[in-house]
Amino acid sequence: xxxxxxxxxxxxxxxxxxxxxxxxxxxxxxxxxxxxxxxxxxxxxxxxxxxxxxxxxxxxxxxxxxxxxxxxxxxxxxxxxxxxxxxxxxxxxxxxxxxxxxxxxxxxxxxxxxxxxxxxxxxxxxxxxxxxxxxxxxxxxxxxxxxxxxxxxxxxxxxxxxxxxxxxxxxxxxxxxxxxxx
Amino acid sequence: xxxxxxxxxxxxxxxxxxxxxxxxxxxxxxxxxxxxxxxxxxxxxxxxxxxxxxxxxxxxxxxxxxxxxxxxxxxxxxxxxxxxxxxxxxxxxxxxxxxxxxxxxxxxxxxxxxxxxxxxxxxxxxxxxxxxxxxxxxxxxxxxxxxxxxxxxxxxxxxxxxxxxxxxxxxxxxxxxxxxxxxxxxxxxxxxxxxxxxxxxxxxxxxxxxxxxxxxxxxxxxxxxxxxxxxxxxxxxxxxxxxxxxxxxxxxxxxxxxxxxxxxxxxxxxxxxxxxxxxxxxxxxxxxxxxxxxxxxxxxxxxxxxxxxxxxxxxxxxxxxxxxxxxxxxxxxxxxxxxxxxxxxxxxxxxxxxxxxxxxxxxxxxxxxxxxxxxxxxxxxxxxxxxxxxxxxxxxxxxxxxxxxxxxxxxxxxxxxxxxxxxxxxxxxxxxxxxxxxxxxxxxxxxxxxxxxxxxxxxxxxxxxxxxxx
Numbered sequence: 338x339x340x341x342x343x344x345x346x347x348x349x350x351x352x353x354x355x356x357x358x359x360x361x362x363x364x365x366x367x368x369x370x371x372x373x374x375x376x377x378x379x380x381x382x383x384x385x386x387x388x389x390x391x392x393x394x395x396x397x398x399x400x401x402x403x404x405x406x407x408x409x410x411x412x413x414x415x416x417x418x419x420x421x422x423x424x425x426x427x428x429x430x431x432x433x434x435x436x437x438x439x440x441x442x443x444x445x446x447x448x449x450x451x452x453x454x455x456x457x458x459x460x461x462x463x464x465x466x467x468x469x470x471x472x473x474x475x476x477x478x479x480x481x482x483x484x485x486x487x488x489x490x491x492x493x494x495x496x497x498x499x500x501x502x503x504x505x506x507x508x509x510x511x512x513x514x515x516x517x518x519x
Numbered sequence: 520x521x522x523x524x525x526x527x528x529x530x531x532x533x534x535x536x537x538x539x540x541x542x543x544x545x546x547x548x549x550x551x552x553x554x555x556x557x558x559x560x561x562x563x564x565x566x567x568x569x570x571x572x573x574x575x576x577x578x579x580x581x582x583x584x585x586x587x588x589x590x591x592x593x594x595x596x597x598x599x600x601x602x603x604x605x606x607x608x609x610x611x612x613x614x615x616x617x618x619x620x621x622x623x624x625x626x627x628x629x630x631x632x633x634x635x636x637x638x639x640x641x642x643x644x645x646x647x648x649x650x651x652x653x654x655x656x657x658x659x660x661x662x663x664x665x666x667x668x669x670x671x672x673x674x675x676x677x678x679x680x681x682x683x684x685x686x687x688x689x690x691x692x693x694x695x696x697x698x699x700x701x702x703x704x705x706x707x708x709x710x711x712x713x714x715x716x717x718x719x720x721x722x723x724x725x726x727x728x729x730x731x732x733x734x735x736x737x738x739x740x741x742x743x744x745x746x747x748x749x750x751x752x753x754x755x756x757x758x759x760x761x762x763x764x765x766x767x768x769x770x771x772x773x774x775x776x777x778x779x780x781x782x783x784x785x786x787x788x789x790x791x792x793x794x795x796x797x798x799x800x801x802x803x804x805x806x807x808x809x810x811x812x813x814x815x816x817x818x819x820x821x822x823x824x825x826x827x828x829x830x831x832x833x834x835x836x837x838x839x840x841x842x843x844x845x846x847x848x849x850x851x852x853x854x855x856x857x858x859x860x861x862x863x864x865x866x867x868x869x870x871x872x873x874x875x876x877x878x879x880x881x882x883x884x885x886x887x888x889x890x891x892x893x894x895x896x897x898x899x900x901x902x903x904x905x906x907x908x909x910x911x912x913x914x915x916x917x918x919x920x921x922x923x924x925x926x927x928x929x930x931x932x933x934x935x936x937x938x939x940x941x942x943x944x945x946x947x948x949x950x951x952x953x954x955x956x957x958x959x960x961x962x963x964x965x966x967x968x969x970x971x972x973x974x975x976x977x978x979x980x981x982x983x984x985x986x987x988x989x
Contacts, residue, residue: 354837359955364936368601370561407717413652415668444670489544504678514536
C-alpha cells in the first residue's frame with residue numbers, strides 16, 4: 338500500500354446521496370481476476386450522460402471525490418475502491434459512508450474522510466482542497482476542517498503498512514486462541 | 520453478579536484474539552467460518568501467491584460457485600469467457616490451497632447464503648464472514664456474520680482473523696403477529712423503509728419480539744439477509760427451539776451425541792434480561808401490509824394499497840433528491856397507485872427468497888393460474904438441494920404449467936452477472952434484495968416484493984394485493 342502523503346488536488350463534485358457500489362462499478366466489470374484496469378468502469382452507466390461530472394473537462398485530473406451521505410452503500414465489492422483509485426481518486430469526502438466500503442478504502446490507501454454535512458457541502462463547492470492526514474485536516478473550504486479517523490487506521494495509511502504482515506506478528510496469540518477453542 | 524450482556528456482546532467477546540491497541544480501536548477477532556465464491560476471492564488468492572503466504576485454515580473455509588453461473592440446464596458450456604475464467608480460477612485456487620468447493624457438478628452447489636445453513640455449517644455463536652454483503656443472512660442462527668471486502672478475504676485467508684472496531688447495537692422489537700398474506704420480506708422491507716437505508720450504519724441489529732419468535736428459520740434468514748440494506752454491519756436473531764429443530768441432523772451440525780451440549784450452549788446466547796442496547800426501535804408487525812418498492816433504494820417502499828410518493832413532501836434534502844432521481848429512473852409519476860404499475864418480468868430467486876418455503880408460497884399462488892400474457896417469469900432455486908426438494912413436491916410442474924421458467928441454482932438476476940438480465944426499460948417484480956439502478960441489467964427497473972407478491976404480479980401482469988388471492 339502506498340503511504341498517504343498530503344494531497345492538494347482538484348475536487349470532483351458528485352452531488353448525490355446514497356450512491357451505492359453498483360453505481361460506482363457495475364456488475365459487468367466484476368468478472369476480472371485483477372485489481373488493475375477498473376477505472377474504465379467507474380460510474381459506467383452515469384458516464385453515458387455527456388453532462389455527468391466525469392465527462393466535464395474542467396474536472397479532469399481531479400483526485401478528491403466529494404459526494405453526498407451514505408456513499409458506497411450496498412455491495413461489498415472492493416472493485417469500487419479499485420475503480421476509483423485506477424481512475425486517479427486518492428481521497429473520498431462524504432458526510433457518511435457504507436461500512437464495508439469505508440473499510441475497503443482503508444485497506445487500499447484511499448483515504449475516506451467523514452465531514453459534517455455543512456462542511457461536506459462546502460467541500461463540494463471548493464474547487465480545490467488540501468487534505469492532510471497527519472494533522473487530520475481539510476483545507477480550502479472555509480476555515481480548516483478537522484476530521485476523525487481511528488488512530489490505528491491512520492497510522493497504517495500514513496506508513497502504507499501491510500496489515501497482514503502486522504497481524505502475523507500476533508501469531509502466538511492466534512495460536513493460543515486456537516488451542517483454547519479447537 | 521455479571522453485567523447483563525447482549526447476544527452480540529457474548530459472541531464478540533468469545534472471539535477476541537487480541538485487544539485493541541487504543542481505546543475504542545479495532546480488536547482482533549477470530550473467524551470460525553469463511554465462505555468464499557468466485558467474484559470476490561481471485562485477487563485475495565493472488566495476494567497469497569504473491570507473498571508466498573499459506574491459507575491458515577482451509578478446514579474453516581468453504582467455497583461455492585454462484586454469482587456468475589448460468590442457470591441453464593446442466594451440463595452447459597459457459598459462453599462468457601470472463602465468467603468461465605473466473606470460475607476456473609476458483610476451482611484452481613481451491614485445489615491449490617486445499618479448500619473444499621461445491622462446484623457446478625456438486626449436489627451441494629447453490630447460493631453461498633443458502634447452502635451454508637442447509638448443510639448445517641452455519642451455527643449459533645459463530646463468527647462468519649464472506650466477501651459478500653448478504654452474509655448477514657447467517658445471523659438468523661445467532662451467529663455474528665458480516666460481509667467483507669477482498670483485502671479482508673485475503674487477511675482471513677492468511678490469519679483466520681480480522682481487525683474490527685466494535686459496532687453499536689440496535690434492537691428492533693416487532694410486536695404483534697404478521698397478518699395473513701404478509702411475510703418476513705414485507706416485515707424487513709417495511710423496517711428498512713422506517714429506519715432508512717443508513718438507519719443502522721455502524722450497528723448490529725438484533726431482531727426481537729413476538730413476530731420474530733414466530734418466524735421459521737427460512738423466514739429469519741430473509742429478515743437478516745437484508746440487514747445490510749439498512750446499512751447494518753450484521754443482523755442477529757436469538758437461537759431458540761426453532762433454531763435447534765432446523766439444525767438437528769444437518770450434515771455439518773453436531774451429531775446426536777454432541778448435539779445436546781451444543782444446544783444448551785446455543786440457548787445461552789440470547790441477550791440477557793436488562794442488557795443495554797445503544798438504540799431500540801419498536802415496530803408493529805400486526806399493522807403490516809404486503810410491501811412493494813417504488814424506487815432505486817430498498818428503503819423506498821410502500822404498501823401494495825398505497826401509492827408512489829411525491830418527492831416534494833420529503834423533508835430530508837438527500838432523500839428528496841434521491842427520490843426525484845429514482846422516479847425519473849423508474850419512469851413513475853408521483854401519486855401512481857402501486858396496483859396500477861404493470862410489469863414485464865418476474866424473478867423469484869436470490870439469497871433473500873429462494874428457499875423451499877419461498878417457492879412453496881409462490882407456487883400456492885400460481886397453482887391453477889397462468890402467467891399474464893407479455894410477462895416473462897422465472898424461478899431460480901437457491902441451491903441444488905432446494906431444487907430437488909421443490910421438484911419432489913411437484914413445484915417445478917406447477918410453475919412450468921403456469922408458464923414460468925424453472926431454472927438451475929445461482930444468484931442469477933439478483934445482480935445479473937450471468938446471462939439472466941433485464942433489458943433496458945423492462946420492469947421487474949423481484950424477490951431479491953436490491954433495486955439499485957441497473958442492478959438487474961442496465962436500464963432495468965426493479966421492484967422488490969415477497970415471493971407470493973411476485974407470483975401474483977406474474978399472473979395478473981401488475982402489482983396485486985396477494986391477500987385478495989388467499
